[in-house]
Amino acid sequence: xxxxxxxxxxxxxxxxxxxxxxxxxxxxxxxxxxxxxxxxxxxxxxxxxxxxxxxxxxxxxxxxxxxxxxxxxxxxxxxxxxxxxxxxxxxxxxxxxxxxxxxxxxxxxxxxxxx
Amino acid sequence: xxxxxxxxxxxxxxxxxxxxxxxxxxxxxxxxxxxxxxxxxxxxxxxxxxxxxxxxxxxxxxxxxxxxxxxxxxxxxxxxxxxxxxxxxxxxxxxxxxxxxxxxxxxxxxx
Numbered sequence: 708x709x710x711x712x713x714x715x716x717x718x719x720x721x722x723x724x725x726x727x728x729x730x731x732x733x734x735x736x737x738x739x740x741x742x743x744x745x746x747x748x749x750x751x752x753x754x755x756x757x758x759x760x761x762x763x764x765x766x767x768x769x770x771x772x773x774x775x776x777x778x779x780x781x782x783x784x785x786x787x788x789x790x791x792x793x794x795x796x797x798x799x800x801x802x803x804x805x806x807x808x809x810x811x812x813x814x815x816x817x818x819x820x821x822x
Numbered sequence: 823x824x825x826x827x828x829x830x831x832x833x834x835x836x837x838x839x840x841x842x843x844x845x846x847x848x849x850x851x852x853x854x855x856x857x858x859x860x861x862x863x864x865x866x867x868x869x870x871x872x873x874x875x876x877x878x879x880x881x882x883x884x885x886x887x888x889x890x891x892x893x894x895x896x897x898x899x900x901x902x903x904x905x906x907x908x909x910x911x912x913x914x915x916x917x918x919x920x921x922x923x924x925x926x927x928x929x930x931x932x933x
Contacts, residue, residue, distance in 0.1 A: 742923075748925065748926065757919070813863075813864025
């Protein structure tokens with residue numbers, strides 16, 4: 708079966724532009740997570756969806772970041788007015804249920820570069 | 823802020839040597855996981871530990887969760903070049919559903 712897929716794999720954008728990053732989770736996985744990973748660091752939690760709703764968005768750094776999952780499957784992370792400090796690999800993971808009880812499967816990530 | 827600190831940050835060893843990686847925090851965790859990540863890929867789960875003092879083995883890898891559930895270690899016996907990668911610990915706390923990841927240990931095993 709297919710794993711978690713993320714598109715695009717690479718995105719280069721200019722400072723101030725808007726970007727959307729897409730995550731296709733494993734079919735049937737109700738939990739979906741977004742993380743940001745800077746070079747040489749561990750992933751940093753951004754947001755957790757259970758179904759269509761954001762169960763925990765405490766990791767979103769500011770109001771320029773927003774994520775949706777309207778049908779409980781595909782999710783889109785949206786970043787407005789991008790800044791150079793937003794450059795990182797954005798990882799998506801999905802699991803059958805919430806953290807700690809179920810294994811989360813990661814996608815390969817989207818490398819975002821803001822110039 | 824909960825922090826998971828890993829040590830060492832970098833490790834370069836010869837094939838056949840043993841090594842231990844540590845993951846420490848001041849917080850008590852309900853579960854802790856170890857992942858390995860290779861360049862251009864997402865982390866892949868190696869093991870989950872939930873009980874204080876728990877020890878799990880995966881071939882040449884031995885994982886231990888501290889008695890107080892605040893720390894963990896990963897021991898690799900007779901390291902192989904295929905063990906090369908970024909090793910990450912991640913933990914959850916009671917009442918939340920988010921994973922906090924450690925700072926990572928980058929391991930290189932030389933043939």
